Amino acid sequence: MFNQLATWLVVDVLNMELSSRLGGALHFFMYDTTKILFLLAVMIFVISFIRSFFPPEKVKAWLEGRRKGVASVMAAVLGVLSPFCSCSTVPLFIGFVEAGIPLGITFTFLISSPIVNEISLVLLFSIFGWKVALIYVLAGMTLAIVAGAIIGKLKMEKHVESYVYEIAAGQEEVHMQEGDNRTFAEKIKAVFSRDELKERTTYAARNVVETVQKIWLYLLIGIGIGAFIHGYAPQDLLVKYAGEGNFLAVPIATILGVPLYSNAVGSLPIVEALLNKGVGAGTALAFMMAITALSLPEMILLRKVIKPKLIAVFVGVVATGIILIGYGFNAIL
Amino acid sequence: MNIKVLGTGCKKCQELEKNTRMAVEELQVGAVVEKVEDIKEIMKYKVMSTPALVIDEKVVSTGKLLTVKELKSMLA
Numbered sequence: 555m556f557n558q559l560a561t562w563l564v565v566d567v568l569n570m571e572l573s574s575r576l577g578g579a580l581h582f583f584m585y586d587t588t589k590i591l592f593l594l595a596v597m598i599f600v601i602s603f604i605r606s607f608f609p610p611e612k613v614k615a616w617l618e619g620r621r622k623g624v625a626s627v628m629a630a631v632l633g634v635l636s637p638f639c640s641c642s643t644v645p646l647f648i649g650f651v652e653a654g655i656p657l658g659i660t661f662t663f664l665i666s667s668p669i670v671n672e673i674s675l676v677l678l679f680s681i682f683g684w685k686v687a688l689i690y691v692l693a694g695m696t697l698a699i700v701a702g703a704i705i706g707k708l709k710m711e712k713h714v715e716s717y718v719y720e721i722a723a724g725q726e727e728v729h730m731q732e733g734d735n736r737t738f739a740e741k742i743k744a745v746f747s748r749d750e751l752k753e754r755t756t757y758a759a760r761n762v763v764e765t766v767q768k769i770w771l772y773l774l775i776g777i778g779i780g781a782f783i784h785g786y787a788p789q790d791l792l793v794k795y796a797g798e799g800n801f802l803a804v805p806i807a808t809i810l811g812v813p814l815y816s817n818a819v820g821s822l823p824i825v826e827a828l829l830n831k832g833v834g835a836g837t838a839l840a841f842m843m844a845i846t847a848l849s850l851p852e853m854i855l856l857r858k859v860i861k862p863k864l865i866a867v868f869v870g871v872v873a874t875g876i877i878l879i880g881y882g883f884n885a886i887l
Numbered sequence: 888m889n890i891k892v893l894g895t896g897c898k899k900c901q902e903l904e905k906n907t908r909m910a911v912e913e914l915q916v917g918a919v920v921e922k923v924e925d926i927k928e929i930m931k932y933k934v935m936s937t938p939a940l941v942i943d944e945k946v947v948s949t950g951k952l953l954t955v956k957e958l959k960s961m962l963a
Contacts, residue, residue, distance in 0.1 A: 609949070641898075641899065642937050645930060649933070717927070
């Protein structure tokens with residue numbers, strides 16, 4: 555459908571050949587813009603709706619007092635499902651510590667949460683198809699579990715800022731919400747009541763508007779650059795430097811991803827174009843993961859609650875994991 | 888009425904403060920709006936997602952950027 559729309563615009567409206575450089579670039583631009591914006595709106599709506607059932611406060615309560623193995627898997631899954639904006643990193647971290655949730659589990663949540671987000675899912679899905687998107691989700695969750703377990707094993711508790719423990723210890727055990735005495739059936743009924751449904755759909759719709767407002771410019775710029783590469787960049791040059799044959803492509807993509815945080819949306823269409831020119835799929839996925847999981851703003855926020863050494867460990871473990879995943883994908887895809 | 892906007896300084900938190908002030912002004916209720924940025928203060932309310940809204944020491948909303956309209960119906 556989007557392909558036909560783009561073809562129609564380029565061939566019939568603008569009267570250009572698809573095989574020409576400009577025609578090909580324009581087609582790429584229009585195809586990507588319409589497809590990605592449409593998918594984004596639909597997916598963000600659906601995901602936000604699901605997420606409205608998993609606020610961080612509930613996540614904390616679910617993780618409290620669980621056995622480590624169970625908690626670790628749950629933290630990875632809930633990281634995906636919970637609506638968590640990186641600006642809440644500090645209160646969330648302190649809340650987890652206060653609930654006695656082990657450090658490793660907290661990190662599992664903090665790693666899994668940004669890696670699997672609606673924007674990267676839409677982009678991966680529209681560019682690589684659902685299989686790669688699914689593998690990306692599973693790889694992201696595995697990375698979160700393993701990295702969290704390693705951080706837990708290293709006993710880094712003393713590298714958490716001491717004021718975090720002071721706040722946690724100072725909390726009296728009162729709970730914010732009043733006890734929920736409703737039975738399960740009553741809760742289910744409430745979920746399908748008109749008021750709750752309306753509240754959740756409003757929340758989801760607003761997320762769509764907010765996200766699209768935030769990213770549309772980056773997306774267009776990214777697609778624009780991608781279109782340029784698609785039409786004009788010489789293939790052999792790119793394959794030489796970023797193709798599967800180059801062993802350093804994955805680590806370089808990972809490092810390049812770190813400062814690109816807010817431009818994740820803009821970066822992927824570029825990757826898509828590169829991929830068409832022969833860049834390895836694992837390299838592209840590593841790039842995406844590094845953009846989301848290792849972001850500078852997030853590290854600055856984490857610095858408020860943990861000491862530099864723990865940040866270094868966090869970055870080292872996650873980066874190593876991403877590079878390994880990149881090589882793995884390059885080998886199997 | 889005492890209203891507190893809890894947030895560590897992200898964009899959404901600033902917007903919630905602005906919306907809250909606007910709602911208070913439009914409703915002409917005598918309310919004090921206060922922005923709380925100190926993480927220790929914020930944690931006293933057991934809030935884990937910011938921005939959060941506290942009316943008369945009771946947490947009424949977390950992790951949402953409420954609109955002026957929603958705020959007005961909450962404050963009225």
